[in-house]
């Protein structure tokens with residue numbers, strides 16, 4: 001499913017490729033694909049509509065960035081918008097000024113609330129915060145037993161009063177106990193129902209009122225998709241949440257619920273559950289989720305790097321040089337270094353959509369060749385770099401460069417002739433599309 005989607009986005013991007021500006025008419029296909037991608041990722045319909053509108057507005061007003069193609073730029077706009085909706089960074093769990101920090105867990109039955117309670121406790125224990133869990137689900141004795149078992153497993157105490165007590169009272173006493181014992185964080189697991197019902201909400205509200213939690217975390221099952229939006233709305237309106245944990249992200253879900261939850265409640269996803277085991281909890285990172293929702297790989301990283309590295313005026317000057325055949329070894333070296341700054345060649349190639357099929361061997365070869373070129377150019381005098389003909393006509397110069405770089409004279413000879421061939425080809429092409437390297441050269 002992921003592959004099919006990337007392919008479809010690919011074809012939309014292809015239509016954009018080669019056009020030098022983002023305009024209302026040329027982004028419609030791409031927008032449609034993004035819309036589909038979001039719907040497939042289970043983002044709520046209304047959230048998708050708002051999102052697409054925002055992206056369209058931003059894309060139309062976008063300045064063209066030199067060295068970045070419009071299709072790539074478009075992806076970046078979508079990506080940035082996803083980040084804007086989900087929050088730029090991971091938001092850590094609140095920590096109360098006066099211990100204990102109280103965390104109230106809310107959510108429907110079966111979403112993974114009890115498991116998440118234990119996962120969170122283990123996570124905190126690992127960063128040296130002492131924990132206590134409180135079992136208030138008196139309606140399901142099995143839920144209390146489950147928490148006690150998990151507590152033993154992760155070595156975290158569980159406060160419970162069996163299944164006869166009043167949930168609000170249990171929560172209150174649990175927090176009192178944690179305070180008395182100097183515990184850092186107390187996590188209150190609550191009863192869930194299969195559907196939202198008034199009693200459950202009323203009980204949650206009064207537990208909240210009583211223990212005054214620092215965090216109210218809504219546990220959302222990522223597999224519930226579209227429904228995550230209405231669930232979030234109801235819980236946020238009636239209880240007021242401060243964040244969410246998205247569970248079952250190890251499944252097929254693309255995680256669109258993350259977008260809905262944040263957009264609707266304005267509160268961040270703090271963690272994701274990625275498996276049934278108690279260790280399977282990770283802090284939530286919006287950038288990773290944005291890539292996952294789009295099914296895009298790391299092309300975004302590439303665009304970001306290009307934006308950082310490429311100076312507009314510089315790129316234009318370079319283009320002029322190429323067209324007028326004034327491009328010399330110094331310019332070439334600059335381009336090589338640019339490529340290197342952007343990361344290893346292998347890393348860059350892999351980031352490009354559709355480039356996955358290049359073998360590691362081929363990549364390695366490419367990198368070795370880049371290094372070779374650089375070593376040889378470094379051994380040239382400034383005059384030789386400016387005027388490759390000097391080298392072309394002088395075997396002794398080539399031998400000196402070879403000696404200095406640790407290669408042989410024929411290697412230098414080949415570099416020079418390849419370079420000259422490339423230069424005249426670029427000149428002929430006229431429309432050099434910089435910064436791209438013609439493939440297959442300097443082999």
Ligand code: GDP
Pocket residue numbers: 107108109110111112113114115116192247248249250251272273274275276280
């Ligand atoms: P609760 O009713 O909300 O307390 O849900 P539970 O904590 O009992 O979890 C319900 C089911 O979901 C159990 O079988 C869990 O093992 C499973 N579960 C919880 N979190 C995850 C997760 O992140 N990934 C997977 N694959 N399963 C999970």
